[in-house]
Amino acid sequence: MRPHEVLPRVSTHKADLRAQSFLSLAAVAILCATTGAAFADDPPAKPKRPAIKSNRWQEDWSVLADPALATQPLDRLKYLPLSAADPGTYVSFGANVRERFESNSAPGFGIGGVERDSYLIQRVQFHIDLHLFEDWQVFTQFEDDRAFGKKDVGPADADQLDLRLAFLAYSHDFDAGTFKARIGRQDFAFDLQRFVSSRDGPNVRQSFDAVWADWETGPWRFIGFVSQPVQYRDDDPFDDTSNGDFRFSTVRIERQVLGTNELSAYYSLYQRENAHYLDGGGRENRHVFDTRFAGSSKGFDWDTEAMGQLGDIGDKDIRAWALGARAGYTFEDVGWTPRIGLQFDMASGDDHPGDNTVGTFNPLFPNGYYFSLAGYTGYANLIHLKPSITVKPTDKMTLTGAIGLQWRQTTADAIYVQPNQPLSGTAGHGGAWSGAYGQIRLDYAFTPNLTGAIEAVHFEAGDAIRRAGGHDGNYVGLQMAFAW
Template identity: 25%
Template sequence: MKSFHFFLQAAFLSTLIIRPAYAASDNKPSINFETMQQTIVQLAQQIAVDMGRPLGNNTPDQSKPTGKASEVEKTLPTIEPQVKSPPTTPVAAQSTSYHQRSNSYATNPDSDPPRYVRQLSDIGIPAFKDITWLDVGLEHRTRYEWRNNDIRRVEGGEDNPFFLRNRAWIGIKNILDPFRFAVEFQDSRVYNNKHAITDQERNEFDLLNAYGELNFKKALGADDRGNDRPIRFRVGRMAYETTDRRFIARNEWRNTTNTFEGFRLNLGREANDWELDLFGMQPVRRLQTKFDEANSNLWFFGGIGTWRKWSDIATIQTYYMGQKQQGDPNGFTATNRLDREIHMPGFRVYGKAGNIVDFDVSYNHQLGFSGPNRVDANGYTIEVGRTFEHSWKPRVGLFYGYASGDKDPTDNVDNRFDRFFGFARPWSADHYVIYENLKAPKIRFEFTPTQKLGFELGYGAYWLASKTDRMFDILDGNISNTVRDPGFNRDRTGQSGDFGGHAFEGRIRYQPTPRINTILGYTHFTAGEFVRNRIAASPSCANGHSHPCVDHRSGDTDFLYFEVLISLL
């Protein structure tokens, strides 16, 4: 795979104009985005001329989901991006898709390619109106955060970081079919952060996607509604999301992005009545100032079957996912140094019970081994909600999520549920808990007074499923490859209790134009007995202890943020 890295890197860099200047702290070059945009356009024209074919191919892209593009642009974006459809999709075909989105909170995967990507024909330049075979995209995001006494850190006080993220995409489809390819670049940086910078905040000048694909549009015929059922085989580096995003996700909230290297085979597509997704991949290590590389010690593999024949009532997903890790003696964390093998069968069902309620239910069981211990863990989620008939589209949702924790540190059985590579933020906006060792009831209320303005209010509480296991991301107890875990986030005796705390969350989303989204959010977390007791039991910095030590405080926190997301094409 390493030779493939260098080939893809060279191919991608040849399409960009890269400034030779380097930041003092990195080895990755920066990008002139204005020049890059001009270069992409010139490249598109040159490819068509060299092939001796007209600049245009009006064949619709059958691999993209269907829907009304005009509604997507006008509608306020949800917690996760809405599926974007090509404007060239025939009107007659717009109602044939079997796909139904879930109404549950933040569980709809991003589109493939991502939502900010457009056909060159759609960017508004008349000269390019017939170039439907070239996908391009440019996106910028800036987020400011104010955190007060953040319990993810052993150090209290205030932090005021700025996060910057830039993305660019170029992809070829249709004109070279069945061969297609795409490259996605991302540059992630953080400024004014008083803590040690980790790979969750910084990953400068790297690739999220760089793959080749064979796409046979009608290889499996068509479904009962006439939707072509393709076979797609993709090889290379890829970042994508699937199922409810709890195990495979790009992780859009975070400043850096999950990506993998390997293969993906799809039988069918999102519009079909059934689809099968098979994959075998190695997760990519995010090296903050060097070119990322695959983790050769770990394989992630599985298959996902989706049945949409009855999608007006329920969509059914059954899947198997697994991890196999060869212990790395030089691994940064204790888990990295273990031989591990985890197998997880699971299912998910979501849909609507008439016009009364919507629902989304999943269950997963994990078996295998982790070092000398046998793995036996499980997790499930249940969400029901109702959207009321009113012009503001008010919705009330009730959620409960459970993930087992290690019951006994001495019994040679590991009961801690593993989220694999899933998202974190919807479990808690301030990122204090994830899908492990958790019991989390939540209630959420949403309404949209206008197409451009939306409000969200939520309340959640967090208990540990096992009080002898850890609360993941508190007191530097994370799995970062930068900050060592001092072990303050676990009490093996169980004497610290099991109540982590509860939080009030609020968000205001405003979309001034179809290509600019803004979000203002606030969360107040009130610490429970477990957090307060772990802070009190840790060495106090006030007593002259050497690092690591903990600034003793109440455990209550405040988190305020403002974000601007701009699609530049």
């Protein structure tokens, strides 16, 4: 979402103060008139060093062609010009390291057989970013993911050194708009990443082998891509492959409305061989229809999204849906700029197991930390309500506290945990109430390159989880991340 400017409130003055203010403004106007020529001759502001981004390929280090900006150690490796005549032709190197200690007293609420687990997950990335003739880019990123001491290591936890991103990109400004295209191994994320994400929460991010095209003109943006998700293996280095049994293709339209507020819609075709659900399995052809409206105004912010899913899996039909909304109000003129927020999520479950329709919502490529890092909540068969408060004691510190309340959309289906796993013994048993959790998170930016975070979650399990043999869960995560 694009940042929005918040205008200060205008206070009411007495008549004499208005007169004084008018005289002061008049004096300022005269002063500006006499010195306007000098201001007009001032040189334009120099470009700033680029900020580190989550998608490192979106950074532009060509500004370091100005020696005055090359002030940091190793800046010679951030900008290596390849042409004296073209500062836009250069190569840049970069790296990321993320270390996170996690302690979970009840993964899957203890139902999966794994009790308390404490471990360290590590992600190390290195990239080479080649820019040619302003319009072309070749980006390559390598990634090594390790899980030290984890009892149950899954495909999102560990992946020995492998090629995470490798694509050729083209971007050109025409009179009518801007055209962009990418081909190769890449990642993409939509909006709040409820359903299409780069999976930054877990250790191994999600990549796609894809062809992507993008046309931007005025307030409009049109996107289309075809892709195969990468299948991750942890047996040997460089053993990840493109999943030929999995296709994900999308056409998306975006438009700015009512200023810079965002309205978007997209259609996706999600195709997978040998898919498995509690009420069906086989070849999955899922047609996805999504719409979203997000924006901000006068301290309020909102993000609403609705998704419908039709299609078939094996010999059964698919009928599923989901709704998601986040809204809040920020008190800009109050110390610590508190934001009061409310989140609501609802996703369908399968009302009638054994019939000819699978009603369980498929969250596609969900964000691992959309609810919390603890992984206790999956985006299927869900009703979720979460009030929160966020404050900023300093410019570098953000503190969030929240309480989440959860129900099942239907008791005929299971309770789901991340990423989309049904809890054994919950389908058709117990009531709708799944439980409640408290969440506290602190984020701190030590420098533009070094950040830290602490998150703690306590989940009070509901009756259905307890009847299935589960119990309350406690999670603590401590993270440090460095980017160069």
